[in-house]
Amino acid sequence: MNRTARVKRSRRLDPLSLAGLGCLLLLVLVALGSLVHAGGDPDAIVGPRLRPPGPGWWLGTDNLGRSMLPRVMEGVGTTLLLSSAAVLVTAALSAGFGILAGYRGGYLNELIMRVVELLYSFPAIVLAILVAAVAGPGQLAAVASIVLVTIPLMTRLVRAAAVAVAERDYVTAAAISGAGLPRILGRHVLPNVAGTIAVQGTYALSVGISVEGGLSFLGFGVQPPQASLGVLIRQGGTYMMAAPWLIIGPGVVLVLAILSINVLGDGLRDRFEPRETRSLI
Amino acid sequence: MRYRLAGSVAAVVLATSACGGGMEAAPPGAAATGSAAAPGYLAVADGKLPAGGALNVAVHIDSGAATGLDPQLADVATSWQLMSLVYETLVTVGPDFSPQPRLAESWDNPDPTTYVFHLRKGVAFSNGREMTADDVVGSLKRLLAAKSVWRGQLGPVEKVAKVDAATVKVTLAKPYTPFLAALANVPAAILPMKEIEAKTLDPAKEMLGTGPFKVQAHRQDVSWNFARNEHYWDKGKPAADSLTVTIAPEEAARVAAVQNGSSALAALGNVDSAAMLAGAANVKVATQATTDFYYLMLNSKNPKFADPRVRQALNMALDRKQMAEVALGGQGKPTGVTPAGLPGACDPATLPSATAGGAAKAKELLAQAGIANLSFTLSIYSTEPAPAVAQVIQQNLQQAGVTVKIEQMDEASWAGKVYGKVPATFDAALSWFAGYADPGMVTTWWNPDVAGFNAGFMQADKDLNTLIAAATETPAGAERDKALAAVCAKVDTDAQMIPLVTRPATIAYRADGVSPSLYATEGYGNLLRLVADARVKKG
Numbered sequence: 001m002n003r004t005a006r007v008k009r010s011r012r013l014d015p016l017s018l019a020g021l022g023c024l025l026l027l028v029l030v031a032l033g034s035l036v037h038a039g040g041d042p043d044a045i046v047g048p049r050l051r052p053p054g055p056g057w058w059l060g061t062d063n064l065g066r067s068m069l070p071r072v073m074e075g076v077g078t079t080l081l082l083s084s085a086a087v088l089v090t091a092a093l094s095a096g097f098g099i100l101a102g103y104r105g106g107y108l109n110e111l112i113m114r115v116v117e118l119l120y121s122f123p124a125i126v127l128a129i130l131v132a133a134v135a136g137p138g139q140l141a142a143v144a145s146i147v148l149v150t151i152p153l154m155t156r157l158v159r160a161a162a163v164a165v166a167e168r169d170y171v172t173a174a175a176i177s178g179a180g181l182p183r184i185l186g187r188h189v190l191p192n193v194a195g196t197i198a199v200q201g202t203y204a205l206s207v208g209i210s211v212e213g214g215l216s217f218l219g220f221g222v223q224p225p226q227a228s229l230g231v232l233i234r235q236g237g238t239y240m241m242a243a244p245w246l247i248i249g250p251g252v253v254l255v256l257a258i259l260s261i262n263v264l265g266d267g268l269r270d271r272f273e274p275r276e277t278r279s280l281i
Numbered sequence: 282m283r284y285r286l287a288g289s290v291a292a293v294v295l296a297t298s299a300c301g302g303g304m305e306a307a308p309p310g311a312a313a314t315g316s317a318a319a320p321g322y323l324a325v326a327d328g329k330l331p332a333g334g335a336l337n338v339a340v341h342i343d344s345g346a347a348t349g350l351d352p353q354l355a356d357v358a359t360s361w362q363l364m365s366l367v368y369e370t371l372v373t374v375g376p377d378f379s380p381q382p383r384l385a386e387s388w389d390n391p392d393p394t395t396y397v398f399h400l401r402k403g404v405a406f407s408n409g410r411e412m413t414a415d416d417v418v419g420s421l422k423r424l425l426a427a428k429s430v431w432r433g434q435l436g437p438v439e440k441v442a443k444v445d446a447a448t449v450k451v452t453l454a455k456p457y458t459p460f461l462a463a464l465a466n467v468p469a470a471i472l473p474m475k476e477i478e479a480k481t482l483d484p485a486k487e488m489l490g491t492g493p494f495k496v497q498a499h500r501q502d503v504s505w506n507f508a509r510n511e512h513y514w515d516k517g518k519p520a521a522d523s524l525t526v527t528i529a530p531e532e533a534a535r536v537a538a539v540q541n542g543s544s545a546l547a548a549l550g551n552v553d554s555a556a557m558l559a560g561a562a563n564v565k566v567a568t569q570a571t572t573d574f575y576y577l578m579l580n581s582k583n584p585k586f587a588d589p590r591v592r593q594a595l596n597m598a599l600d601r602k603q604m605a606e607v608a609l610g611g612q613g614k615p616t617g618v619t620p621a622g623l624p625g626a627c628d629p630a631t632l633p634s635a636t637a638g639g640a641a642k643a644k645e646l647l648a649q650a651g652i653a654n655l656s657f658t659l660s661i662y663s664t665e666p667a668p669a670v671a672q673v674i675q676q677n678l679q680q681a682g683v684t685v686k687i688e689q690m691d692e693a694s695w696a697g698k699v700y701g702k703v704p705a706t707f708d709a710a711l712s713w714f715a716g717y718a719d720p721g722m723v724t725t726w727w728n729p730d731v732a733g734f735n736a737g738f739m740q741a742d743k744d745l746n747t748l749i750a751a752a753t754e755t756p757a758g759a760e761r762d763k764a765l766a767a768v769c770a771k772v773d774t775d776a777q778m779i780p781l782v783t784r785p786a787t788i789a790y791r792a793d794g795v796s797p798s799l800y801a802t803e804g805y806g807n808l809l810r811l812v813a814d815a816r817v818k819k820g
Contacts, residue, residue, distance in 0.1 A: 045607060045676055050553070063553060064672055065607050137690060224687050225672045238533070242557045 017267020023260035027253070031077030039070035043225045050243045060245035062235065071227040072249045078228035080257070082139060083208035086146035091201050093147070094154035099189050101155075102162025103171075113159070120152035124207070125214050132220030142221040146211050150204035157200055161193040168192075195269035202265030206258045229254045321376025323567040323788075323799040326520065326814040330796055334817030336521040338809065339535045339547040341664065342692060343502045343528040349485040352470045353423065356430045356734070358573075358715050358806025361467040363526065365807055366507055367407070368470035368490035371398055371417065372461050376800045378572075378623065378718035380461035384412065384471055384491060385449075393456035393756065394439075400447045405512040406473045407495035414443040419474030421451070431468030433731040434722055436460050436753065456754050458761065459719035466717070466805055493519040493813035502528050519813035526809075532665065536789070539564055545794035545817070548808050549787040550665035552610035563793045568612055572620035572716025572804045573784040574723075575604075575613075575670050577659075580738040581777045582704040585657055590650040592776035596634040598643035598681035599674065604782045608669035612785035617769035618724050620716030621783050622802060625762045627769035629780075634773050640680035647681065656684035657708035662695040670781065671711050685709075703737035713784050718804040721753040721761075724768050727778060739778065745771045794818055 013021065034042065044066065051061045059068035101112040119127070128145035135141040165171060171188050179187070213230020215221030222228045229250045236247025318325045344359040352364045371385040382388075385398040404412040421441045425432060436457030444450050453460065463469065473489050476482035482489055488496050491514065494507035505526040509519050527544060529535045532551055538544035540561055551557070555566040579586040579595065586592050601615035619626035629635060637643075647655060661671045668689060675685040690698070699710045714723050726732040728746045729739040748771050752764040772780065788808055790797055795818060798811035 043672070043676060043679075045603070045673070049607060049610065063610075064669055137688065220690075223689055224668050225675060238551060239553065239557065241560075242553065 013264075013267045013271060017264050017270075020260035020263030020267065023256055024264060027076050027080065027257055027260070030073050031080055034070060034073035034077050037070065039073045040067050042066065042070040042074040042227055050239065050246075052243075052245055059249040060243065062246055063239065063243075066225075068232075068245065068249050071232060072229075072253055075227040075229045075232045075250055076253055076257070078222055078226060079209055079212060079230060079254075082142050082212050082222075082228065083146065083205050086143045086208050087150065087201050087204045089143070089147045090150045090154055090204050091197050094151055094158050094200075095190065095193070095197055098155045098158025099162045099185050099193060102159040102193075103166045103185060103189055105163075109159070112155070116152045116155045119148060120156075124149040124211055128211055128215050129220060132215060137220045137223065139222065142212050142215050145215055145220075146204075146208040149211050150207050154197070154200045154204055157196050158193050161196040162189055165189050165192045198265050198268040202258075202261045205261050209254065209258070229257070318799075318801075321801055323569060323801050324565075324797050326798040326811075326816045327796040328816070330520075330816035330818060332517065332520040332816065333522050334819050335523045335525065336546075336795060336812070336815060336817050337525045337527060337538075337544045338812070339527045339529045339538045339544040340808075341528070341530055341532070341535065341548060341550065343505075350488050351485045352467045352472070352488075352490075353420075353427045353429045353431065354485075355468055361805060362807045362809050363505065364467045364470070364488065364490075365492065366494040366524065366526075366809060366812065367488040367492045367496060368467055368472070369492045370465055370467065370470050372465050374462065374465050374718045374804060376802070378462070378802075378804060380465060380718075383465075384417070388461075394453040396451045396453075396460065397444065398449045398451070400449065401514060402447065404491050404514040406476075406489055406491055407510040407512055408473070408476075408489060409512050410473065410475065412471060412473075412491055413475075414446055414449050416474045417449045417471050418443050419478070420470070420472045421449075423472070423474070423477075424469060429468055430732065430734060431463070431466065433725055433728075433733070434459070434463040434466070434717075435469070436463065456756065458753055458756055459717070459722045462717055462719040462722060462804075494524055497523075504528060515813070520816045521812075524812065539789045539791060542791055542794055544791075546788060546790040546797060546815075549789050552608075552612050552666050552669075552785060552787065554787045554789060558789060563791055564789055565792050566787060566789045567799055569786040569788060569799060569808070570612075570622060570802045571784050571786050571806065572623050572718070572802065573713050573786075573806055574616045574620055574716055575667070575711060575713045575781040575784055577674065577779040577781060578699070578710045578712070578735070578738060579777055579779065580705050580707055580709065581740050582738055583706075583708055585655070585708060586777075588650050588652075589774070589776065590646050591652055591655065592779075593634065593637075593774060594643040594646040594650070594652075594681065595678060595683065596773065596776045596779050597637040597646065598640045598678050598683070599634070599779065599781065600639075600677045601629060601635075601782055603677065604670055604673045608666055608673045609782060609785060613782040616780050616783050618727060618772040618780045619720035619765045619769055620723060620804075623716065623718070623720040623804075625720045625757065625765055627762075627766040629769075632773040633770060634776070640677070643681035647683075654682070654684070656686070658686045658688050660688045660690070660695060660698055660707050660710040662692045662712075663689050664692060667711055667713075674711070674781075700734055700737065705738035707738070715806045716783070716804055720765055721749075721768075724749045724752060724765075724772070727768075727772055727775070735778065742771075742775050745775055791818075 045064055046067050047057055047061045047065050049063055049065045053060045057067040061067055097112050101109040127148050131145045132141040135144055174184050174188050212221055212228055213234055216228055216231045222231055232250035233247060239246045342359050344357050352368050355361055355364055369384050372380045373383040375381045384401055384404055386401040387399045389397040418441050425438055437454035439454040440452040442450050472484055477484055493510055493513050495510045497508045498506040507524040509522055535547040539547045555568055558564050558566045579592050581587055605613040605615055614621040615629040617627045617629045617632055659671055661667050671687050678685050698707055716723050728749055729736040730741050748768045752768050755761040755764050796816040798814040
């Protein structure tokens with residue numbers, strides 16, 4: 001295989017990542033479908049309580065006699081929207097602070113890292129409750145909480161990657177040839193830490209989903225009757241032995257979502273950092 | 282009074298073989314499992330078991346110290362429940378809601394406005410000092426002078442006087458039928474007035490009563506430790522040597538505590554607990570019917586609900602049967618303001634809102650009131666099953682074209698939002714009242730001038746107040762039933778606080794850990810009412 005072909009191939013996503021992307025797109029489609037009530041009204045009481053899957057309620061009914069199918073569809077939408085919005089914010093902030101701290105070092109590095117460590121020292125759910133108490137319960141509080149919970153780890157890892165990149169010859173060469181800070185960071189450092197951000201983003205997404213579930217459970221996140229995967233799984237956990245369909249539907253979808261995000265994240269990392277060997281996370 | 286109890290939220294629960302065909306609700310007022318108990322009881326403690334041992338129970342909230350420990354100022358059922366372990370009242374209620382002797386051995390009612398109480402001999406506080414008629418007179422006078430919510434329930438007490446060392450006479454200005462039932466609740470407990478007056482005891486900080494237990498230790502939001510009161514007058518009680526009340530806000534934690542035996546008894550909130558725990562080894566679940574009921578508060582000081590037609594329209598659109606069946610798993614009952622289940626209570630099916638014509642008529646009435654696209658926020662706390670009731674309300678009102686946004690929070694934040702500001706700023710809220718033992722008692726809370734706590738969101742209605750007074754003055758009988766029915770109908774059309782469905786209480790206990798006594802129906806939200814009888818099983 002000649003060099004051109006190899007480069008070309010490395011710029012494509014491998015089949016596994018493509019499958020992940022496809023699955024994710026499918027989930028997005030399902031979420032869009034719930035907006036037009038494709039599976040039915042997620043809040044409507046349609047049948048007896050706690051019935052196993054059957055005609056009229058293909059994923060069973062919950063403790064209020066609502067069909068689980070439209071609720072899972074709505075849950076996918078809520079969770080993906082909240083978590084991805086939060087992770088995008090986290091990724092943007094972490095990339096900015098992490099690269100700056102890693103490249104500039106010195107006092108700026110100390111300041112950013114100490115603040116991040118301060119955030120890191122709080123248990124996730126305590127931090128989330130604090131945010132919800134200040135911002136008031138609701139989706140905004142959920143997004144802000146996920147950002148605060150996921151930002152410390154991602155910033156530290158981006159900084160670590162940026163420290164390594166900062167010492168590379170081409171960065172030094174760029175600096176010597178008079179490139180400004182924004183150009184060095186944006187053109188030379190960022191692309192080389194993008195893999196870390198992509199992989200951490202997938203991790204943050206799964207953390208985000210669990211924080212969202214915890215917050216909604218405490219009444220600080222998604223408000224009833226809106227469904228999210230976190231809410232549905234929490235509720236389903238209560239009825240796990242008696243009405244397992246309540247947790248199987250959202251559970252399977254959650255596994256699918258996280259798996260496809262992870263696989264896709266892995267593929268993205270290969271795409272950005274083709275020379276490194278493939279890892280599972 | 283505002284009453285909330287029992288469980289919260291998610292629970293990782295266990296065993297049962299009900300996976301195949303869905304779950305059937307346990308009938309209210311019946312033990313899901315276990316042997317037949319005496320009439321009026323879900324369970325009766327086995328007196329043949331040896332006394333002694335340490336009893337552990339788990340509840341969902343520690344409301345005690347938040348508002349202080351003075352029983353006269355306690356205004357929520359969870360506080361009354363805890364304080365009832367230490368404090369006792371002159372009378373108590375039996376399984377049929379009839380007044381029963383407690384610190385008063387007997388009483389005479391020579392005329393409708395005079396009650397003469399003959400005090401029990403040999404009653405002592407847990408510090409060993411004997412209870413006197415002065416303690417009784419002093420306690421009642423202190424309550425009448427206190428800024429206590431319960432003051433409103435005592436009725437038109439004119440005079441409290443000591444007749445002799447063992448007799449106390451209470452004179453009312455007018456007849457007041459629920460008087461004994463009002464005396465049966467913890468805020469009317471007999472306090473050690475000698476110590477309080479000598480200022481050697483601050484009842485807001487320390488509990489000292491004649492009850493079966495005395496406090497040993499308290500860690501806020503963690504646990505209460507009680508030891509038996511060696512001076513307790515009812516010899517042989519309490520059966521247990523010590524009692525630990527663990528505070529576990531998460532329902533899952535309470536379920537787990539009963540499953541692993543670390544708690545012998547726990548209060549649960551999930552209405553499906555009985556079905557879900559049906560297969561768990563050595564765990565019994567009993568569903569206690571209560572006279573407590575959920576009610577919807579529509580803030581009439583908020584312009585949205587100032588027009589009575591709007592409130593009436595919402596009331597018409599509510600489907601109480603669906604709330605009882607769906608949100609409460611068939612364990613609740615639709616109710617008017619007189620709690621369903623109490624003798625003399627009105628029939629909710631005959632109320633104006635129930636016969637008006639449902640959502641379609643509600644829409645018409647809203648249109649008449651010039652309201653289109655009504656939308657409001659319903660504030661609730663996350664303790665189950667309140668969120669389930671709220672979601673059924675939301676579905677019901679949607680049928681009438683009304684949009685409800687549910688705002689869920691923890692109980693403390695909820696209380697701050699609903700009772701914290703005068704005038705209140707919320708749109709609508711959901712809570713429950715204890716129904717007590719007399720159908721006229723809870724109606725008193727519909728008079729904001731007497732209740733006080735709801736003056737921030739409720740306008741007094743003179744006609745309704747007159748009807749309430751008439752119902753509480755009339756002696757029990759057909760005449761009173763009529764008066765109560767009139768209150769029911771008026772509350773229904775007033776629709777500022779709308780009664781919905783009765784609240785079931787669920788208790789799980791270890792069959793190999795405790796033999797408890799439990800009433801089949803409870804009126805004051807007190808799951809631990811008979812805990813002094815409970816026998817601990819050892820080994």
